[in-house]
Amino acid sequence: MQRKSSPFLPVILLMALAIIALGAIFPFVYMALISLTQKTMLNFKFDISEFSLINYSRVFKNFNLLVNFRNSAVVTVSACILNCLVSSMAAYAFAKKKFPYRDTLFFAYLATLMIPGQVTLIPVFVIMKSMGLMNTYPALILPIINAFGVFLIRQFMANVPNDLLEAARIDGCGENRIFFTMVIPLIKAVLVSLTIFTFITAWNDFLWPLVIASKPNMKTLTLAIAALKGNYGTNYGLVMAGSTLTFLPPFLLYMFLQKQFIEGIALNGIKG
Amino acid sequence: MHKKKSEMVFAFSYILPSLVLIMIFSFIPIAMDVMYSFTKYNVIQKPQFVGFDNFIRMVHDPYVWASLRNTIVFTLFTVPVQTALSLFIAAILAGKCQNQFGNVVRSAMFVPVIASAVLVGTLWSMLLAPTGPVNYILDLIGIGAVNWLGGKTTSLLSVSMATIWKNVGYFLVIFYAGIMDIPRQLYEAAEVDGATKLQKFSYVTVPCLSRITYLVMTLGTIWSFQVFDMVYTMTGGGPGLSTQTLVLTIYNAAFKAYNMGYASTVALLMFVFVIAFQILQKRLFGKEND
Numbered sequence: 001m002q003r004k005s006s007p008f009l010p011v012i013l014l015m016a017l018a019i020i021a022l023g024a025i026f027p028f029v030y031m032a033l034i035s036l037t038q039k040t041m042l043n044f045k046f047d048i049s050e051f052s053l054i055n056y057s058r059v060f061k062n063f064n065l066l067v068n069f070r071n072s073a074v075v076t077v078s079a080c081i082l083n084c085l086v087s088s089m090a091a092y093a094f095a096k097k098k099f100p101y102r103d104t105l106f107f108a109y110l111a112t113l114m115i116p117g118q119v120t121l122i123p124v125f126v127i128m129k130s131m132g133l134m135n136t137y138p139a140l141i142l143p144i145i146n147a148f149g150v151f152l153i154r155q156f157m158a159n160v161p162n163d164l165l166e167a168a169r170i171d172g173c174g175e176n177r178i179f180f181t182m183v184i185p186l187i188k189a190v191l192v193s194l195t196i197f198t199f200i201t202a203w204n205d206f207l208w209p210l211v212i213a214s215k216p217n218m219k220t221l222t223l224a225i226a227a228l229k230g231n232y233g234t235n236y237g238l239v240m241a242g243s244t245l246t247f248l249p250p251f252l253l254y255m256f257l258q259k260q261f262i263e264g265i266a267l268n269g270i271k272g
Numbered sequence: 273m274h275k276k277k278s279e280m281v282f283a284f285s286y287i288l289p290s291l292v293l294i295m296i297f298s299f300i301p302i303a304m305d306v307m308y309s310f311t312k313y314n315v316i317q318k319p320q321f322v323g324f325d326n327f328i329r330m331v332h333d334p335y336v337w338a339s340l341r342n343t344i345v346f347t348l349f350t351v352p353v354q355t356a357l358s359l360f361i362a363a364i365l366a367g368k369c370q371n372q373f374g375n376v377v378r379s380a381m382f383v384p385v386i387a388s389a390v391l392v393g394t395l396w397s398m399l400l401a402p403t404g405p406v407n408y409i410l411d412l413i414g415i416g417a418v419n420w421l422g423g424k425t426t427s428l429l430s431v432s433m434a435t436i437w438k439n440v441g442y443f444l445v446i447f448y449a450g451i452m453d454i455p456r457q458l459y460e461a462a463e464v465d466g467a468t469k470l471q472k473f474s475y476v477t478v479p480c481l482s483r484i485t486y487l488v489m490t491l492g493t494i495w496s497f498q499v500f501d502m503v504y505t506m507t508g509g510g511p512g513l514s515t516q517t518l519v520l521t522i523y524n525a526a527f528k529a530y531n532m533g534y535a536s537t538v539a540l541l542m543f544v545f546v547i548a549f550q551i552l553q554k555r556l557f558g559k560e561n562d
Contacts, residue, residue, distance in 0.1 A: 021380040027395050042404045090290035097283035112298040114550055116498050118519045119543040122526050122536050123301035143297050175282050204388030206501045211527055222390045226505055229394045243391050250386045258379055266445040
């Protein structure tokens with residue numbers, strides 16, 4: 001006997017899905033709309049004739065958000081480049097070279113992934129402070145790099161054929177040249193994933209910048225938003241203008257690289 | 273022989289940069305954490321050995337007990353809800369909407385994932401403000417306004433809801449990929465046996481996803497243990513101690529009270545918790561999932 005489900009069920013399900021999807025997007029739309037207004041009452045009545053960019057000019061003029069923007073950009077871009085370079089070098093050695101205690105060391109790397117960053121916060125702060133690195137870019141950037149990248153890329157190294165590397169060696173290719181001209185292009189896909197992952201981690205980082213960047217000219221965007229919200233909480237337009245600006249770079253990137261974002265952030269960590 | 277040695281030197285030189293970073297930011301800090309937990313230390317003066325004072329203080333600290341309670345309640349609410357929600361939505365999408373509409377839904381639900389927790393916290397504290405849009409809607413449909421962030425019973429729930437809102441898209445994508453990997457024959461066989469949609473979901477989809485569900489719940493739990501940014505922006509731990517969490521307690525002890533020794537003790541407690549949880553989980557579920 002052929003089972004027939006009620007024709008209404010799919011329609012209700014589709015509508016429920018549409019509402020859920022709207023629920024994920026709407027708060028961001030609301031954020032952008034509020035940022036254009038001077039509202040003190042939060043409702044759904046928007047008068048287009050009252051829209052202005054005055055909140056945006058205020059966050060730049062009175063709150064110097066451009067400095068925070070620059071700091072976030074410097075930290076994020078450097079963290080991405082450094083993480084890809086450092087991690088792929090280590091991953092290559094772990095995957096393709098033989099040396100004593102290789103597996104033990106890799107196991108130790110994996111074990112560090114179990115340690116939450118909040119647990120090491122205080123000692124890392126003390127180390128940075130004693131090296132005189134408080135309020136510097138290196139202090140903001142370096143702790144972002146961890147064993148995850150090595151773990152991720154090492155899995156991908158199986159895609160690099162040993163025969164190819166051997167052939168290059170016979171042709172007299174130096175080890176560094178093999179790595180930079182042959183291995184790197186072959187692992188491009190996983191480097192894109194790691195870059196996106198690092199980008200989101202660094203751009204959204206909060207607790208570490210909160211403790212290590214105390215000077216206004218070294219604060220990142222997340223700190224600026226938290227401060228705006230803390231000090232001007234009821235000036236909704238202003239806070240939302242800052243929030244919208246903060247969200248724009250990752251959102252625009254996501255619009256162009258959706259598939260890579262989903263892979264880089266959600267799927268890669270799980271495959272292992 | 274010479275070739276082997278040069279290969280070792282090469283390997284070591286390639287590992288060195290990452291090894292230095294991991295030593296400085298992971299291994300050494302754990303050892304320092306243990307050392308500091310037996311001291312009184314304000315960063316300016318040298319650490320003073322105080323024996324088990326910090327541990328004794330911790331046992332009597334209402335902030336620590338509130339943090340533990342809140343972290344556990346938060347986890348017990350957040351993890352099952354976000355896991356179930358993302359699994360259901362993923363199953364519906366995979367079953368009904370492997371089309372443009374389904375793609376749009378998945379893409380839309382991933383947007384909150386890329387936003388920072390600070391941004392989500394800021395956004396939701398506005399949405400949940402006493403005269404905010406959520407209360408506006410509740411008022412319209414006759415339920416009446418709720419003091420979400422200002423009420424002791426609703427504050428933790430509010431943070432949890434915002435967290436679920438941010439995370440569902442992430443876990444949804446993972447579940448969706450998992451469902452796509454389930455062999456079609458299993459569903460066809462179930463259909464031949466006359467299984468209903470619900471039966472197919474409970475007897476094919478759910479068992480096939482056990483490894484992924486385990487991963488999703490583990491990850492969700494570890495994230496919940498670490499909740500900070502969202503609480504910092506939404507409630508600051510209040511009202512009272514109703515949203516005080518472990519990381520907030522560590523942060524306040526270290527960077528508000530400048531008591532690094534005591535903060536390290538609480539951090540050590542958190543470390544033990546997270547590690548114990550992961551080992552326990554591996555023991556309980558690890559074998560069947562390997």
